[in-house]
Amino acid sequence: MPEVTAFPPGHPTWAELATPDPQASERFYRGLFGWYSYTLTVGDLGDYEIFTLGGVQGPEVAGMQALAYDSATASWTCYFRSDDLPATLAAAREAGGLETLEPTDIADLGRMALCSDPEGADFGLWYPYNLKGAGVVDEPSAMIWVELAARDIQRARRFYGAVFGWRAVDRDYYDSVYTHWKVGDRAVAGMVSMDEHWPPGYPSHWTPFFWVADCDASAARAVELGAQIRIPPTDIKPCRFCVVTDPTGARLGLVTPTTDVLAERERP
Template sequence: MPEVTEHAPGTAAWTQLTSPDVGASKEFYRGVFGWDSYTLTLGAWGDNEIFTLDGAQGPEVAGLNSLTDDTEPASWTCYFRVENLDAALDAVGGAGGAVSVEPTDVADLGRMALCSDPQGADFALWLPYNLAGAGVIDEPGATCWVELASTDVQDARRFYGRVFGWTAVDRSYYAPSYTNWKIGDWSVAGMLPIESWWPEGFPPHWIPYFWVEDCDATAGRAAALGATVHVPPTDIRPGRFSVMTDPAGARLAVITPDVSGRPAAPARP
């Protein structure tokens, strides 16, 4: 597999799981995706688990750290690559978003800030130093998509368009109105509306999609390991997907993409 050494500005460069039980989450994801991991000590940030593909020395896939506030739910956070962190934060504030963690250096890996959009969905900004982000994407076992569920689709289109320069395109997948966000000709993220049939008070949120070779088998394996499957394996035009929460309550999705007629990814360094 080609290893990714750089992520384009405006794309999801990294995904990080926060969990109340790091050990249990590590075993769950290793069991579901066959990941390995190593521990990275980051000074004031404490110990972080770095999930890898194809052994502990393989490319990085995602991160895992412990919740610092027991009242917060377990969750996956999507980190978007930026070229100028201060300018991106100005855009977040100017578009009506909020900053919950001010710009902070994560050791020598990069500089991050945690933000939320006007509907309250959390996301992070990432300016890399020595960690570009995930070392593999768009491959089995790795992240291949990120998706927002929002209570106000039109406002979210306005907000992310201002912050990342994304262009919104209408699609019809498994939601009556699905948004494909694009940079140039390349799709970088998606969005669907939170509708009346969703659980009452369901919060806006971002989730990662992980590419798997057999959606049904992966969903079954995740359920056997304690996940709750909310959307059973279902066929849509991009492939066969399933949405679940892990045993700690963090929401994620898996997909076996339909690669027939799939355009080649943009060339990567």
């Protein structure tokens, strides 16, 4: 499988699970995606689990750590590449976001920071040292897409345009407005409008999506492993997808892309 050598600024680069039960989460993701894992001890931050494909020596696909507080909820955090963490954080604050964790070295892997946008959706920034981010993307059992669910899509467009220089392009994949964010000609992320179909008070959030060979079979397997279906397998123009929450409550998407989309994403 082709491996990633670098991520340009503004591109999604890593996904990290925070869980109240690392052992249960490890069982789930091993059973669903066939991931392996190994443990790193990262100074004061404690143990950090790296998920891999094709064995422990395979390329990295995602990270996992235990929740820092008992009151916190399980979630996936999507990280985006930054060449200058202080400058990106300053742009986020100026655009109405918050810095929730100042730039921090993660051993020799890289330097990270955490932010939230004006609606409270959390995301991460990553500057690599020895870990560029995911070692493989756009492959089976690896991350293929990240998506923001937001109530004020105009405000979100202004914010992420200011922070990452993203250009918003509307698509008609849903009955409501769907946005592709682009860096140059490449779509790097999406945004769905949280309309009346969403539960009142449900917070804005980022969700990582992972490629599966058969969306329906993987959704059924996820349920066998303890997940709950939030959006059942559904066809849209670029893919068949579903959204689930894992046994600890973290939200993720499963995607089987169409052949046309695969051909487009393979273009340089």
